[in-house]
Amino acid sequence: MKSQFSVLTAAILATLVLAPVAPAEAKIPFFGSDSQEMPSLAPMLEQVTPAVVNISVAGSREVKARLPGGLEQFFGRGELRQEQPFRGLGSGVIIDAKKGYVVTNHHVINEADEIEVTLKDGRSFKAKKIGEDPESDIALLQIEADGLTQVELADxxxxxxxxxxxxxxxxxxxxxxxxxxxxxxxxxxxxxxxxxxxxxxxxxxxxxxxxxxxxxxxxxxxxxxxxxxxxxxxxxxxxxxxxxxxxxxxxxxxxxxxGEVRRGALGVSGRDLNTEIAKSMNVKANKGGFVQEVVPGSAAEKAGLKSGDVITHLNGKRIESFTELQAKVATLGVGKEIKLGILREDKELTLTAKLQAREETVAEAKTLHPMLEGATLKDGDDSVLVEDVANRSPAAMIGLEKGDQIIGVSRVKVANTKQLKELLSKASGTTALQIQRGNRILYILIR
Missing domain, CATH: 2.40.10.10 (Trypsin-like serine proteases)
Structure with missing residues (x-):
């Protein structure tokens, strides 16, 4: 240990001797000194944070509970539904100070009877809903207040x-x-x-x-x-x-x-392009939206889109998947004109489409299957939306709920009520409905 210490001491002394000596008047700059300002996000945040608000909500929502065994002999199997009060907290962003527009998530204010917006300066205001869209989870509120700060939007x-x-x-x-x-x-x-x-x-x-x-x-x-x-x-x-x-x-x-979202429809069905599809279709791309079907008379057909095309760009911006294309198109309104960049047999083309109104097909589910009686179904985007379920109906008893999306039958994908009817008519014995409920996927069995 002694010899090692001596070697280390010698090395330190040599470094001190050989190192150049700084002039007496020289100062080493450091963050926070006069010579260099401390980097900070504070100046930006001082301008932006007044535009971000706290949101508190209150209301009541329907909750379900299985009937106690003693009551089932009188009322049959079913569920007991009752109203239960709730409170919640969230956030919002002021995007228009003059009009008092505040954007938040739909799930923050969903079913709320009272919505209160609190500013950073402590002021609170009652807010009213201007519009909400559960499928994209965006809602717009409005408050009446002076001296608001809005945030500017980026691209x-x-x-x-x-x-x-x-x-x-x-x-x-x-x-x-x-x-x-x-x-x-x-x-x-x-x-x-x-x-x-x-x-x-x-x-x-x-x-x-x-x-x-x-x-x-x-x-x-x-x-x-x-x-x-x-x-x-x-x-x-x-x-x-x-x-x-x-x-x-x-x-x-x-x-x-x-006061609502009026979605434009392109009129195509497809899937995300991957290496396997690209190889089988001899497409020189690995990302994009592969077009499987073009609906007759749709905006896509009028624009010249064909089955087998690969959509790579929307309004000049790269599209990574068919899912991304769907999401972007779904936020555009009826009558919007869009430009589609496509690959067709290794040729790059640009097509212009004018989005049409989305046709919605509403069907009584009992016409599709007896165990779905009591449910009202509507064509969604690549799914069948359960618009309503009657209390104590066969549909309610098998577990179907309002807001569910039927996305498949026995693992076969369903895009609309027409396909659902065709698949159920061919089914025999026990059939599994694949359901998307919020962020969960589940199966409901019907016979």
Whole structure:
């Protein structure tokens, strides 16, 4: 030990002797000194955070419980439904200070009878709903107040993986909180969180109560609305999702004009392009939307789109998958004109389509199967939407619920009520309906 210490001491002394001596008047700069300003997000946040609000809601919703065994002999098998009060917290973003428009998530204010918006300065106001869309999880509120601050919108289509992000919201009711991160991925879909998914993924910490809050860039511009997280027990593990600002902007424009979303329809069905499909179809691309069918008389057919085409761009922006195409088109209104970049037999073409009104087919489910009696079904986008379920009906007794989406029959995909009827007419014995309920996939058996 002594010899090692001597060698180390000699080395240190040699370094001190050989190192150049700084002039007496020289100063070493450090963060916080007069010579160099401490880098900080504070100046930007001071401008933006007044535009992010806390939202508290109250109301009542219907809850279901299985009838006690003693009552089933009188009323038969079924469920007991009753109203139960609830309260909730979330976040919102002021996007128009003059008109008092506040954007949030649909799930934050869903079924709420009372909505209160609290500003950063402590003022609180009652809010009214202007429009809401469960399938995209966006809602627009309005408050009457002076001295509001709005956030400016960025072009979310211009985002790149690696861009810095800042999330602002009200996690766990603590009050306004700021976290930072980067764009981890773009165009995330297939998560089963919403009907239309084209999420920005970020590692900025997002927790319960952040829903409806702002995701901004370093300029303080809104790039997304914080919506969901992926993590155990609702905790943050660095995987959060936000609805892109451009998607939100398109929906808000329809809320303001119509009070609802009037989706435009392209009129195609398809699937995500992958290596296997590209190889079998001899397509020189690995990403995009593969067109399986073009609906006769649709906007797609009128534009010249054909089965076998691969859609690679929408309005000049790259499309990674058919799911992303669906989500983007679904937020555009009836009559919107879009440009589609496609690959057809290795040729790059650009087609122009004018979106048409989406035709909705409503059907009494008893015409499809006796055990579905009591349910009202409607064509959705690549699914059959359960619009209503009558209390104590056969449909209710097998477990079907309002808002469910029927996406398959015995693992065969269903896109509309016509396909559902065809598959059920061919089925024999026990048949499994594949259901999407919120972010869960489940099966309901019918005989």
């Amino acid at each position: 979310s289509d211009a985002l790149r993986v690696g861009d810095f992000t800042v999330a602002i919201g009200n996690p766990f009711g603590l009050g306004q909180t700021v976290t930072s991160g980067i764009v981890s991925a773009l165009g995330r879909s297939g998560l089963g969180i919403e009907g239309y998914e084209d999420f920005i993924q970020t590692d900025a910490a997002i927790n319960s109560g952040n829903s409806g809050g702002a995701l901004v860039n370093l300029k303080g511009e809104l790039i997304g609305i914080n919506t969901a997280i992926l993590g155990p027990n609702g905790g943050n593990i660095g995987i959060g999702f936000a609805i892109p600002a451009n998607m939100m902007k398109n929906l808000v424009a329809q809320f303001v004009e119509f």
